[in-house]
Amino acid sequence: MKYYFDRYIDTALYLMTVLCLIGLMITTIQLKNEVCEMQEQLIEMAEGMKHQVDTEKAISQAVEGATSAATREVDKEDAVEEVPLKTLYTDADAVALARLVWGEARGVPVYETGKVSVSTRDQQAAVMWTVLNRFDAGYSDSIIGVITAKGQFCGYSTRHPVEEELLGLAYDVLDRWNSEKNGKTVERELPSEYLWFRGDGMYNYFRDAYQNGRVYTWEG
Numbered sequence: 001m002k003y004y005f006d007r008y009i010d011t012a013l014y015l016m017t018v019l020c021l022i023g024l025m026i027t028t029i030q031l032k033n034e035v036c037e038m039q040e041q042l043i044e045m046a047e048g049m050k051h052q053v054d055t056e057k058a059i060s061q062a063v064e065g066a067t068s069a070a071t072r073e074v075d076k077e078d079a080v081e082e083v084p085l086k087t088l089y090t091d092a093d094a095v096a097l098a099r100l101v102w103g104e105a106r107g108v109p110v111y112e113t114g115k116v117s118v119s120t121r122d123q124q125a126a127v128m129w130t131v132l133n134r135f136d137a138g139y140s141d142s143i144i145g146v147i148t149a150k151g152q153f154c155g156y157s158t159r160h161p162v163e164e165e166l167l168g169l170a171y172d173v174l175d176r177w178n179s180e181k182n183g184k185t186v187e188r189e190l191p192s193e194y195l196w197f198r199g200d201g202m203y204n205y206f207r208d209a210y211q212n213g214r215v216y217t218w219e220g
Helices: 002-081 091-105 120-136 143-148 164-181
Strands: 196-199 204-207
Touching: 091 120, 091 143, 091 164, 120 143, 120 164, 120 196, 120 204
Parallel strands: none
Antiparallel strands: 196 204
């Protein structure tokens, strides 16, 4: 009797061991499956993140490309705007204009009418514009040539001093004239059709014809 009982116990233990092993194997297989599923999920997440990164990178590159293109266009426009104007006069022209005004209008007082008040500087600038208007009209192939033409400007002499204020005015007028010749709109003290002037010992009167021309009234 005891023998059969011992065999029963051994069989039961064996069966329990087998069942435990089977359970462990099942658990291991389940864990393995879960691990595989987790790996697949991680791979999908990684691929999704990679796709998102690639998309964001592409967007960033597109934005940078557009920005770079816009910047190049702006730089191109700036480069065009920064192209220096072609200078159409010389320092000798400025000196000659300063000497001319010293002889023709250095002491001219403010010109007063019922409607306008014209400063000494504006009247002196008008003398210079007369020279430039003549140059533009083809009176000579150089600004100095207009000034030194025989019988034209008796107030000019190479012996006249070059005053700093008059030289500065000459450069101011020449710079504006130069800009105008390069296609810009500038402020003038004298319109382009006025090529002559005559003085009465106090003021100069600017005309648009040598004889019987209109006298400039300074009223614009």
